[in-house]
Amino acid sequence: MNGFSIGELCWLFCCPPCPSRIAAKLAFLPPEPTYSVQTDANGTTTLHLTERADWQYSQRELDAVEVFDTRTSRGNRVGCMFVRCAPNSRYTLLFSHGNAVDLGQMCGFYIGLGSRINCNIFSYDYSGYGVSSGKPSEKNLYADIEAAWQVLRTK
Secondary structure, three states: OOOOOHHHHHHHHHOOOOHHHHHHHHHOOOOOOOEEEEEOOOOOEEEEEOHHHOOOOOHHHHHOEEEEEEEOOOOOEEEEEEEOOOOOOOOEEEEOOOOOOOHHHHHHHHHHHHHHHOOEEEEEOOOOOOOOOOOOOHHHHHHHHHHHHHHHHOO
């Protein structure tokens, strides 16, 4: 049955049988978080990657990464990452990552991409991914990108 057991098919289509819930179960595959954000006494946040992030990084690269969170209109806290690859660049790319990764797994890619195209990269995790609160859903996804766009406009 294409890798699905009877139990998995019942869970997918019957618990509950709403089209939006079915779509969410198929579309959103959040991994275990591959990073954490720690705040020191001065309020400065730092990124801490786990081994699952699978990225060999230097301290200089890590220093170029700013992490913080923002609130969405639906009340979720969404993790954000600003990668300053090209300090003199006039451009910043807003990047929405794939459905089965989080910011920790994408961090190395963002640094490489920004360095190649000479622009900074701003990205965010979806609700339920990484350090973000809430559950992955289509409605939360729209609120997540809107919150990310609003915070990027102030950077």
